Amino acid sequence: MRGVLRADPLWVETFTGLRMRQFERLLKVVRERGGDGPRLGRPWCLPLVDRVLVVSVYYRTNLTMRQLAPLFWISPATVCRVIQRLRPLLALGPxxxxxxxxxxxxxxxxxxxxxxxxxxxxxxxxxxxxxxxxxxxxxxxxxxxxxxxxxxxxxxxxxxxxxxxxxxxxxxxxxxxxxxxxxxxxxxxxxxxxxxxxxxxxxxxxxxxxxxxxxxxxxxxxxxxxxxxxxxxxRGDSLHHAVQAIAHMRNLAITA
Known part of the structure; x- marks a missing residue:
């Protein structure tokens, strides 16, 4: 069973501030940087598009892990792992x-x-x-x-x-x-x-x-x-990664 949120135009535009084509460009960048690469252990329970949505919604709403987890029908620990894994890949590029x-x-x-x-x-x-x-x-x-x-x-x-x-x-x-x-x-x-x-x-x-x-x-x-x-x-580098990712999404929002 899937969660409440899915990577379709309604939820993407409502919860990330990006139009669907802008979100697709963000997804392409993350994929090219290895976001969907091999992972040791069990595979992710969410596809890459939904994992990118998790990170975008987290930055947009600042919900806690426990609040985000039911929206995607995953555990708070999985939300944390998704954010830790993908946040450097959303950064403003060279x-x-x-x-x-x-x-x-x-x-x-x-x-x-x-x-x-x-x-x-x-x-x-x-x-x-x-x-x-x-x-x-x-x-x-x-x-x-x-x-x-x-x-x-x-x-x-x-x-x-x-x-x-x-x-x-x-x-x-x-x-x-x-x-x-x-x-x-x-x-x-x-x-x-x-x-x-x-x-x-x-x-x-x-x-x-x-x-x-x-x-x-x-x-x-x-x-x-x-x-x-x-x-x-x-803590740690979280703010730096958040600033970089939001700058990237801001650029997409006014160019794509």
Whole structure:
């Protein structure tokens, strides 16, 4: 007997935020990366398409393993194994990272993701443990180009940026950042100085800068429709894999 959820258009679009053709592209990527490869022991009780749906629904709804299990008519332990096995295979691929060309304009920014793992996050002023995740998006296409590994949330954006591998991926490309990225090589708005107001031209530059940079904030808002980015309960590399997978699905949602 099959569970409540199946990989058909109704459930895919309702529970993953992807149309069926977009979900099929995601499935193709996972299959090409070996998601349906040989496994020691007993075979999976779900086909690959349903296992990819399990991971997508988990990221979209942030349900617990015990809540997900009855939906697919499997055990909570099987749900856990499926997620552990497939989550690296949903990651944003190298093609997305190298999609830029020198005349492209990219935008960099960071966002805080609440986490339960105190080795990944850090306590902020509101006493909530969060992690700082840095993103680069393409200003024209709004595709996610790359993400950095999560850092403790009490670190400044500029520090997290310098310690990540993102600067190396931006060689020769103009990247916008907000005022938190001063002295990082990014294009930041003009700052006010004591006793010196901004000039008329600088005000106009800042207004245009804000207008373009707002696109990364819109991307964050769409990505956080995947509720695991509102409260990540798992430990270790789970948040990193979730961010990568959601960035991949976000790109599919606006291109496929």
């Amino acid at each position: 093609a997305g990272r190298s999609a830029g060309v020198p005349d492209r304009l990219w935008i960099a920014d960071g966002t805080l993701v609440p986490v339960r793992d105190r080795k990944v996050g850090a306590s902020l002023r509101n006493y909530r443990f969060s992690a700082n995740v840095q993103f680069i998006i393409d200003a024209d296409t709004r595709l996610v180009v790359a993400t950095a590994r999560p850092a403790p949330g009490n670190r400044a954006d500029a520090q997290v940026w310098r310690n990540s591998d993102l600067p190396a991926q931006c060689q020769g490309i103009t990247v916008l950042g907000d005022g938190a990225y001063i002295s990082t090589g990014l294009v930041v708005p003009h700052g006010k100085r004591p006793g010196r107001p901004l000039l008329a031209g600088e005000e106009g530059d800042n207004a245009q800068h804000r207008k373009v940079r707002a696109r990364v904030e819109h991307t964050f808002a769409r990505m956080k429709n995947y509720k695991i980015l509102r409260d990540c309960r798992q």
